[in-house]
Amino acid sequence: MSWIGEFEDELRRRGVRAGARERLIAEFSDHLACEQEMRLELTRLGAAREIAGQYAEELASDETRRSALATFAALALAAIALIAGQAELSRIGYPGYDRGASPLLVLIALALTVVGAQVALVCGTLAAWRALRRRREPSLPAAEIALIHRRTRIGIAAGLMTGAGTLLYVFNFIDVLPAWWLALSGSLTALASGGLVAAWRADARSTATVSVAQGPAGDVFDDLPPLRGLRAHPLRLVMLVGLTVGVAVTAVVWHAEHSLIEGLERGGFEVVALTACFALFGRAIGARR
Amino acid sequence: MRAEALKGHLDGLILATLKVGPAHGYAIAQALRARSDGAFDLPEGTLYPALHRLERAGVVSSEWSTEAGRRRRTYSLTRSGGRMLEERRSEWRLLSNAIESVLA
Numbered sequence: 001m002s003w004i005g006e007f008e009d010e011l012r013r014r015g016v017r018a019g020a021r022e023r024l025i026a027e028f029s030d031h032l033a034c035e036q037e038m039r040l041e042l043t044r045l046g047a048a049r050e051i052a053g054q055y056a057e058e059l060a061s062d063e064t065r066r067s068a069l070a071t072f073a074a075l076a077l078a079a080i081a082l083i084a085g086q087a088e089l090s091r092i093g094y095p096g097y098d099r100g101a102s103p104l105l106v107l108i109a110l111a112l113t114v115v116g117a118q119v120a121l122v123c124g125t126l127a128a129w130r131a132l133r134r135r136r137e138p139s140l141p142a143a144e145i146a147l148i149h150r151r152t153r154i155g156i157a158a159g160l161m162t163g164a165g166t167l168l169y170v171f172n173f174i175d176v177l178p179a180w181w182l183a184l185s186g187s188l189t190a191l192a193s194g195g196l197v198a199a200w201r202a203d204a205r206s207t208a209t210v211s212v213a214q215g216p217a218g219d220v221f222d223d224l225p226p227l228r229g230l231r232a233h234p235l236r237l238v239m240l241v242g243l244t245v246g247v248a249v250t251a252v253v254w255h256a257e258h259s260l261i262e263g264l265e266r267g268g269f270e271v272v273a274l275t276a277c278f279a280l281f282g283r284a285i286g287a288r289r
Numbered sequence: 290m291r292a293e294a295l296k297g298h299l300d301g302l303i304l305a306t307l308k309v310g311p312a313h314g315y316a317i318a319q320a321l322r323a324r325s326d327g328a329f330d331l332p333e334g335t336l337y338p339a340l341h342r343l344e345r346a347g348v349v350s351s352e353w354s355t356e357a358g359r360r361r362r363t364y365s366l367t368r369s370g371g372r373m374l375e376e377r378r379s380e381w382r383l384l385s386n387a388i389e390s391v392l393a
Contacts, residue, residue: 020341024341026360027337028337030313030315030362033359044330044333046332047332047334048334051332054335058341062345
């Protein structure tokens with residue numbers, strides 16, 4: 001098999017897109033033609049499989065980093081949409097739980113919104129932070145690429161879950177809240193969800209290129225060095241984060257609603273939700289082994 | 290010089306070659322060999338993944354041209370590529386001075 005044939009086969013095997021493949025083939029064909037003109041008997045290009053592999057690994061790393069950063073941008077826009085809707089709602093006044101179609105629906109909507117937004121924030125930020133932190137590395141290990149993709153996808157799914165919660169809330173209070181707020185919140189959520197779906201598709205495209213580079217994936221303790229002491233004690237990490245967030249939420253709600261009971265309820269919900277999310281997603285996002 | 294020894298410096302060497310003017314892959318390989326008096330005899334195929342990587346990073350740009358009936362991709366240094374080259378030069382001066390001090 002010719003050098004070019006072997007090179008093209010390896011690029012195809014590694015899932016390099018047709019456009020990039022064709023461009024490389026044209027460049028290497030030109031290079032080989034130049035060598036022939038110089039009457040070089042042996043090509044100085046090097047081993048075709050190694051060069052194709054190096055290209056695929058660098059491309060996979062770049063696309064993964066880009067996808068993580070694009071997802072972070074899409075999640076940031078979704079967060080702005082959510083905050084804008086909630087700010088307007090707080091200005092006109094929250095409706096009582098029992099005034100809509102079903103109190104159960106409100107609870108589901110709020111749980112989806114509150115939990116989804118926080119999971120999206122954590123996963124999206126961790127994915128983007130890893131992409132930024134490792135931006136100077138030409139190629140990342142395959143395990144690390146997989147970790148960034150998992151964080152990205154959980155972040156997007158959680159962002160979409162937040163959108164679903166908002167839409168459920170809109171549906172529940174469709175006869176109670178002003179039409180302009182329903183339209184504003186519904187359209188902002190639809191727009192944000194569109195961005196997240198586009199980010200999901202971009203991430204799926206970026207997984208087409210296969211890297212087989214060896215090396216560790218790293219974990220959340222590599223991303224956040226001050227927490228390294230807790231690497232061997234995941235339970236302590238949950239307790240530390242859970243208590244910090246729980247106390248903060250309790251204090252904020254107590255101050256805003258003038259009710260310690262409500263503050264404790266919301267703070268307690270945060271601790272339970274955070275522990276459940278850690279159990280569910282901890283291993284996938286590299287927060288525990 | 291072994292290709293391994295050039296790892297980590299290839300990007301800076303490519304940028305320095307393009308500082309002289311736009312060039313295609315083969316010409317860059319030739320210029321690297323000529324300017325190093327033949328010391329940089331790396332597998333030339335490794336240049337292309339590096340050029341594509343530099344282009345994705347926005348430090349070089351490229352366009353197709355046709356010469357003697359062959360399609361050819363010509364690379365040029367961008368403004369941020371010029372800045373990156375200056376950074377690489379400064380880093381190299383610091384490193385080579387430090388190594389020289391230790392080895393001397």
